[in-house]
Amino acid sequence: MAAAKRRQQMKSRLSTYVSVDLTDYAVVDHEDFNTALCWTPLTNKKHINEAKLLSYFDHFQIYATTPTALKKTVRKGVPLNQRAQLWFECSGGRTFLTKHPTLFDENLAEFVFPDPLPVTHYEAELDVSLDHLTERGVASLRRLLMMLYHEFPHIPSCPLLPAIASYFLLFMEDRECHACMSAILQSIDDNYFDCSQRSYAASLRTFQDLAKVLLKPVYRDVLNTVAKSKGEDKSIIFQDWMVWIFKYLPKDVVIRMIDCFMIEGRKIFYRMGLAILIIFHKHYLRNNREGLRTFNSTQLESIRQFVKFLPVSSDLLLKTGFNISGLSRKTMTKYFEHNKRLIDQGKLLYQFDKTTNAVVVGPLPDQNSNIVEPKQWSQIWNMIPDRFYIKVPIMLFTSAEHGCSLKTFYLKAADHEPMVLLIKTLEGEVFGAFVAASWERRKKHPNLSFFGTGESFLFTLTPEVERYAWCGRVAYEMMMKNSSDAGAKAASKFSSMNATDKRLAFQRTRTGSLENFCHYFMAADDSCIIIGGGDGYGLWLDAELNKGSSARCQTFMNQPLTNSKDGTFVCACVELYGLIDT
Known part of the structure; x- marks a missing residue:
């Protein structure tokens, strides 16, 4: 009786946070959206205990130790009408909104948004798909990202933010989404978002290290040739493995991953990335054994195409990721911290590229300019x-x-x-x-x-x-990275120079200073x-x-x-x- 009463109270509270009409933001109508994303368990033999899930909401905090029972429950699937509550509570959004109830409205009123809204700096960092949002939804997302960019100026880089926020907007209002993202960004826990280019580069390389340790047959057959050709100790082979997830995987899989992300942190994305490699290896080996032996860097694009037309069910992909053994938070953190040190020491080379049409939406001047538009x-x-x-x-x-x-x-x-x-x-x-x-x-x-x-x-x-x-700064950066692809890209800036200009640009003292x-x-x-x-x-x-x-x-x-x-x-x-x- 008590459980039923509690369930009714929680459903009443849920209406507060899922009041946004999904037809405003989703590209499908309300009924189709509910059908596509409604909870279905990974197996028909076990069903989620709703009362057990709801019991965690008043006690679970995202920055505390993750309860194992909650993790297992969420992995089985979250009912659609409880997803907003799960994300809102576990992200820290409720606490943030309680402390700052008027912050979103005040900033929204004060901020001057360009028209039309440009691609934001955060969006430029990771090539993700926003086709689950309508035009209005994309505009709402970009306004939100611009506000967050100025509220957290010490975080100029956060590649995962647009992707995660875009899915939050499907289940809650802009104000609640802003509170959730702000709560995660202001925390000191880096288990959720990479808030610097250095941290993101370390995450990309950590995926490669985990594949080498946990998926030895896959690494041997698929990655070893590429690693040797690129210089294993100095390269990040899969610079776009996050793109596999947020651009090409089915939306229902991504949403299920975000459920787990709220409980487990970024480890869930490593699991799904490794699961993609496992399934790719299995199917590629079955259909192209000879090609696998000569797999090289030019064929990395084939993995992206494979994910785009994934030949397995969403449930099988999720199960494969959950069943990877040895992927503990301790192991992940060990490689992650090691790779950050390598980057600091200049032993791991990585160029963080922005898309050409992206801009950093900076604060506008205090007076209107007679020369430039926003x-x-x-x-x-x-x-x-x-x-x-x-x-x-x-x-x-x-x-x-x-x-x-x-x-x-x-x-x-x-x-x-x-x-x-x-x-x-x-x-x-x-x-x-x-x-x-x-x-x-x-x-x-x-x-x-x-x-x-x-x-x-x-x-x-x-x-x-x-x-x-x-020219001294550009040439110095080129020389420091001349063994990487980044060096080649930087060098292209000087391709049109004559011989004299090139000598001037590259002239250096023996000690390597920039005095000349x-x-x-x-x-x-x-x-x-x-x-x-x-x-x-x-x-x-x-x-x-x-x-x-x-x-x-x-x-x-x-x-x-x-x-x-x-x-x-x-x-x-x-x-x-x-x-x-x-």
Whole structure:
């Protein structure tokens, strides 16, 4: 009797958290969605004990030791009408929402969202499928990700966040989803999300290590040839194994995995990734024994295609993953921490690539710009060094309001650093520079002598987006990674240089320092400002902020920022922004 009463109370509470109409976010209608995702046990012989599952909700905390009984119960399957409650409780969302009941609404009202909403930085990190969301659902997800990005500026990278949040939105309102994601992000437990590129790279390599230890026949037949060809100690072979899961697996399987993720943490994804390898090995061996012996890196794509058209049932995939023995949290953590140390020591090479159409949606300036739209400002934010993500931009100077005077420019700039300089020409071209040093330093460097740091760079926004970093920084990174694919990608930036420019870019001292690279970052006096020097000025402006020029310079190895034949231009507007602490 007590259990029945408790069950009724819980169902009443559930209505609070599943009040969103799934037809707003899911691509199928409500009945089909319920049918597709409703709970079905892994075996007909055992059924979930609903009362037992509900009994955990008031006591279980996501950061406490996971109860074995709850883990086993959830693995059997969670009823659809209890999933939202499970996720809400186990993620810590309820506790977060209780402590911050108005945070979501306040931030939603204050945040200025670009229109149309661009692909966010978090989305760019992992190629996942969002085809389970409607257009409205995708927009809701991107608004949520933008808010989280600014609420947690110390977490500029979190590849799994968009995928997990997109499924949470199917079962709860935006406010509850925000609370759940915030609760996980603010915790100190890294068992759920990788909150840095370093951590994510370590996770990718850990999957490879676990396959080698736990799936020896699979590793021997499928991975060994690839590992040797890539340099096993320095490479991450499966850089897209997370994509197998979140882009190609059936949605009902992904949702069942998220059920377990709330209880077991990221270990469930390792289990499913390894299960994919086991099934791939079995089917590939059966159908292509000779091909397996010569399996190589160019055939890794075949695994992705295999997952896309998985020839086994969802239940069999889940069972295979759950039955992998030896995959303990202790083992997983051991390899994970070891790989993080390898990355720190430079012994594990990995380039974290972003999709080309992705932008970091940064905070908008305090005043509207006469030069760039919010989307273009996001493109600028995508270029700046990571350590400045926690800062916000303020407009220091605009020629539209303060006039065309270099003296006023210096007065408004004061000792702010770093800064972003924007220029729009009469021809409609938009370009500028990021400078890491204050213009006040010109007083210590008379006669147009140069100062500044290697974080400075030039950029163009219109007609094309391009960033020109200091050649010393780019070349140094290339040399440090010249044995990896990342080095080859970086080297392509210099493929169009002539022989002289290449010698300048790669010239180094015997000790490996960067002293021989051009350090002509910034120079200024009462007559002009210069950004980038060496056989030409990357960007030059006169004292009236009216005329300027741009040429190729050795410091940034840039192309002229303007398309005019002689490299000169006339300014339509000049703006300067400072990046300050919040």
